[in-house]
Amino acid sequence: xxxxxxxxxxxxxxxxxxxxxxxxxxxxxxxxxxxxxxxxxxxxxxxxxxxxxxxxxxxxxxxxxxxxxxxxxxxxxxxxxxxxxxxxxxxxxxxxxxxxxxxxxxxxxxxxxxxxxxxxxxxxxxxxxxxxxxxxxxxxxxxxxxxxxxxxxxxxxxxxxxxxxxxxxxxxxxxxxxxxxxxxxxx
Amino acid sequence: xxxxxxxxxxxxxxxxxxxxxxxxxxxxxxxxxxxxxxxxxxxxxxxxxxxxxxxxxxxxxxxxxxxxxxxxxxxxxxxxxxxxxxxxxxxxxxxxxxxxxxxxxxxxxxxxxxxxxxxxxxxxxxxxxxxxxxxxxxxxxxxxxxxxxxxxxxxxxxxxxxxxxxxxxxxxxxxxxxxxxxxxxxxxxx
Numbered sequence: 449x450x451x452x453x454x455x456x457x458x459x460x461x462x463x464x465x466x467x468x469x470x471x472x473x474x475x476x477x478x479x480x481x482x483x484x485x486x487x488x489x490x491x492x493x494x495x496x497x498x499x500x501x502x503x504x505x506x507x508x509x510x511x512x513x514x515x516x517x518x519x520x521x522x523x524x525x526x527x528x529x530x531x532x533x534x535x536x537x538x539x540x541x542x543x544x545x546x547x548x549x550x551x552x553x554x555x556x557x558x559x560x561x562x563x564x565x566x567x568x569x570x571x572x573x574x575x576x577x578x579x580x581x582x583x584x585x586x587x588x589x590x591x592x593x594x595x596x597x598x599x600x601x602x603x604x605x606x607x608x609x610x611x612x613x614x615x616x617x618x619x620x621x622x623x624x625x626x627x628x629x630x631x632x633x634x635x
Numbered sequence: 636x637x638x639x640x641x642x643x644x645x646x647x648x649x650x651x652x653x654x655x656x657x658x659x660x661x662x663x664x665x666x667x668x669x670x671x672x673x674x675x676x677x678x679x680x681x682x683x684x685x686x687x688x689x690x691x692x693x694x695x696x697x698x699x700x701x702x703x704x705x706x707x708x709x710x711x712x713x714x715x716x717x718x719x720x721x722x723x724x725x726x727x728x729x730x731x732x733x734x735x736x737x738x739x740x741x742x743x744x745x746x747x748x749x750x751x752x753x754x755x756x757x758x759x760x761x762x763x764x765x766x767x768x769x770x771x772x773x774x775x776x777x778x779x780x781x782x783x784x785x786x787x788x789x790x791x792x793x794x795x796x797x798x799x800x801x802x803x804x805x806x807x808x809x810x811x812x813x814x815x816x817x818x819x820x821x822x823x824x825x
Contacts, residue, residue, distance in 0.1 A: 581824075582823045611819055622792070
């Protein structure tokens with residue numbers, strides 16, 4: 449079975465359980481925290497995800513980390529199950545799949561906002577509110593990225609929806625019109 | 636005819652008798668009784684021959700007559716055919732000059748028509764070649780113009796990008812952000 453399928457299967461099981469137990473939101477946040485911690489600590493990732501350490505040793509490490517993070521019992525038990533089954537290497541995929549399933553169940557969408565220069569908080573909030581109106585989502589999570597190659601303006605992607613207001617794209621459209629022999633503004 | 640044959644047969648049979656009679660000149664006189672006896676024998680022989688040969692000889696002669704008649708008819712028919720052929724050839728010979736002139740005229744006419752067709756075909760082919768060449772030239776010209784235009788546009792866009800990169804200010808970025816948010820808001824309102 450592929451890693452993606454494994455991740456999807458574990459994520460689905462966890463979503464079903466936590467949704468039924470009413471701990472879906474809390475576990476989602478726990479998993480995000482754990483994923484961020486592992487992602488930011490390569491040494492920890494090595495311990496948890498390489499076969500050089502025994503399951504008992506990984507369990508002990510997890511015990512300490514999860515104790516300090518104060519995660520929900522479902523989060524804790526789920527991670528121990530992954531450790532017992534040597535599936536911690538798939539943790540990132542599981543967290544991503546869990547997030548997608550969580551989004552589907554809670555009406556949450558994720559927006560990738562790329563701008564030539566960093567946006568201020570007010571602009572982000574305004575954009576989030578507009579995106580919420582456009583998508584009809586209950587919540588919009590904005591992930592911001594900066595790409596100077598845009599020259600100016602913003603590009604937002606929400607699923608298949610792309611709102612491209614970048615200067616680079618406008619220049620490209622202008623170039624296509626000129627090459628096609630159209631007067632600027634015809635198209 | 637039959638009488639003539641009988642005459643010759645009788646003569647042929649009597650001549651030896653006369654010879655024998657002449658050879659007997661050593662005696663006192665002709666042997667009349669012998670001659671009579673020979674004559675009677677001869678008459679008997681002639682009578683026998685006459686009755687024996689009368690039927691076959693008649694048939695032979697009839698057959699021969701018919702054969703000769705057929706040969707004569709065939710010769711007459713061949714002669715008639717030959718005369719007709721001769722007359723036809725003679726007429727053709729008489730008309731040969733006219734036919735020759737007609738033939739020459741036909742050949743001249745056909746040659747002229749063929750010439751016209753060849754010229755028309757050649758002109759059509761030449762026109763098609765010219766049109767194809769013109770199309771190729773037009774297409775190449777169009778392509779060259781498009782390439783030149785694309786190169787010029789790419790160069791212009793690159794210059795514009797460089798200018799924007801070096802000259803765009805924070806205020807410009809803020810204005811672009813504001814414009815973008817306004818358009819997104821319009822989209823949200825539908």
